Amino acid sequence: MGAERRGLRFNVLGSLECLVDGHRIKLGGPLQERILTSLLLESGRTVSIDRLAETAWGESAPDTAKQQVRKAIADLRRRIPEGPALIVTEDAGYRVSVEPLQVDLHLFSRHVQKATSDRSEGEFSAAAGELRKALELWRGPVLNGTGGPVLGAASTVLEERRLAAVEELFALRLQLGEDSGIVSEIREFADAYPLREGLRAQLMLALYRAGRQAEALHEYAAMRDLLAEELGISPCPDLAGLFEKILRASPELDTPAQAPSAPSPRPSEDGARAPENAPCTLPYELPDFTGRHLELRFLLDRGQAGEGARIVAVDGMGGAGKTTLIVRAAHRLAASYPDGQLYIDLRGFTPGEQPLAPEEATRILLRSLGTPDSAIPDDTENRLAMWQAASASRRLLLVLDNAAEAAQIRPLLPVTSACLVLVASRCRLLDLDGAHWISVGTLAPQDSAELLTRTLGEERVAADPEAAKSLATLCGHLPLALRIATARLHNRPRWTLQYFVDRLREEDALLTELRSTERSVATTIQLSYEALGRSTAGRSCSSECTPGRTSTLMRPRLSRA
Incomplete structure (x- = not known):
């Protein structure tokens, strides 16, 4: 059809976008956006x-509502290429005539359906890939949650579909043998949706398989108490049964054995080979990534295959968004490394945990490549040798996050120059020879403002722009602090920005407010300052990694020291 020839595309999973050959066109005001969104959803x-x-005004529609709707339709037809053919008048109203590939919601459904088919045929890696493609389309709630009651109800239904896809993806990744590398991702969703027992069960299983049985049992106790307090009910039989199996270390919970993968042939010189079912354990890419344009370009330029840079690294204080940055770069570089994209958290600065030893890291990496547990050597020397042999015949992208020192990384480096290693650390590891480093600090004020707008919605920020500026300042323009703050505001839609800012300004309240179940600004920054004090000849944690703008965040803690 004509719309396809013009490259017309609509995105409704987030803010409404109408793209013509990749360029966004203006659709008018909120009235036009609500009407077009309603038509696209149907x-x-x-x-x-x-x-x-009703979609446009809810229960307070004016007497001229029908005339205004017709006027808005006429305006949309003028703005959208081939608009009269796209928005068709019917006796009872209007209908949008588009092809499925022109709307991101239909693409989402198609990827989910393909994943269901792949899983039924035992193609778990392919199914996981389809679900990743589906979830990458998701940018947020419909119209970023500003569409009113009717679109809000539709958004709730779509959010349920998204969460079902998320749970299915986690189930597939657990089936494929991921454990410790997936814990933080599952926990993020489990904390955001604390009453979803399926997510809590997946978190418990991932913790257990990662050798963290006590934490898995603690998660069950926390879920049991929450359900009793909030709903007066007990955990479902499946969750209770999983608890009992973890308690007695049932063999049923062991990682499913995967068939040994045949060694991949060496990549061809033209780089055109793209093996099917290549493993990918990269974390979910945030759809509202903001700023860091120069830093991202640095990683992409030096990470391209054939450019000669085998190690590209990012250093910066905790909470500065290093992980988010390298994960975004990894997703964009993935096509250049078709034999697999592997992520691992080395736990170098994780509170209460010891850094991950190289021999344990290689076990996780080998399992990600499909090596069954029974085939992985117990002794460190042979295990490292197996990893080097497995990576030598592949073109891999390896993401080593949260590294404490170069000694953690060197044994994991593939021997072939066809692989790329992305590293993130709070310190610049001077003993990591051949690495190309870039430092990240806090966000620029304009990027902080954009992040607030993208996470809270334009309408909420525009209602009190001065309070938004104050919130960014109180958060020290630190991405972690901004995300925790916006998460609290998102879960409390009745709070105004000024009310939250006033709460943060209360004595000793700042660090208390800027924490969640899993994340704490105070702990994160304190660990960065401790790392600064422990700098050695092997790593350099310069003052650049603890920027002055975070002093607002640390003042309550330092005043009590």
């Missing part, structure tokens, strides 16, 4: 004028 079906009016 594409192929007629939506009555009364329904469109």
Whole structure:
């Protein structure tokens, strides 16, 4: 059809976007956006004028609602290429005539359906890949949550579909043998949706397989107490049964044995080979990534295959967004490393945990490549040798996050120059020869403002721009602090920005407010300062890694020291 020839694309999973050959066009004001979103969500079906009016104004529609709807439709037809053919008038209302590939919601559904088919045929890696593609389309709630009650209800249904896809992806990754590398991702969703027992069960299983049985049992106790307090019910039988199996270390919970993967042939010189079912354990890429344009370009330029840079590294204080940055770069470089993209958290600065030893890291990496537990040597020397042999015949992208020292990294470096290693650490590891380093600090004020807008929505930020500026300043323009703050505001839609800012300004309240179940600004920054004091000849944690703008965040703690 003509719209396809023009490269017309609509995105409704987040803010409404109309793209023509990749360029976004303006659709008018909130009225036009709500009407077009309602039509796109019901594409192929007629939506009555009364329904469109209810979508636009809720129960307070003006007497001229129908006339305004017709006027908005006419405006949309003028703005959108081939608009009259796209928005069709029916007796009872209007209908949008688009192809499935033109709307991101339909693409999402297609990827989920393909994943279901792949899983039924035992193609778990392919199914996981389809679900990753589906979730990458998700940028947030419909119209970023500003669409009113009707679109809000539709957004709730779509959010449920998204969470179902997330849980299915985690289930597949657990089936494929991931454990410790997936814990933080599952925990993020389990904390955001604390009453979803399926996510809590997956977190418990991942913790158990990562050798953290006590933590897995603690998660069950926390879920049991929460359900009793909030709903007056007990955990479901499946969750209770999993608890009992973890308690007695049942062999049923062991990682499913994967068939040994045949060694991949060496990549061809033209780099065109792209093996099917290549493993990918990269974390979920944040759809609202903001700023860091120069830093991202640095990683992408030096990470391209054939450029000669085998190690590209990022250093910076805790909470500065190093992990988010290298994960975003890894997703964009993935096509250049078709034999696999592997992520591992080395736990160098994780509170209460010891850094991951190279021999344990190689066990995780070998399992990610499909090596069964029974085939992995027990002794360190032979295990490292197996990893070097496995990586030598592949073109891999390896992401080593949260590294404490060069000694953690060197045994994991592939011997072939066809591989790329991305490293993140709070300190610059001077003994890591051949690495290309870049430092990240706090966000620029304009990037902080953009992050607030993208996470809270334009309407909420525009209602009190001065409070938004104050919030960014109180957060020290630190990405971690900003994300925790916006998460609290997102879960409390009745709070105004000024009310939250006033709460943060209360004595000793700042660090208390800027923490969640898993994340704490105070702990993160304190560890960065401790690392600065422990700098040695092997690593350099310069003052650049603890920027002055975070002094606002640390003042309550330092005043009590």
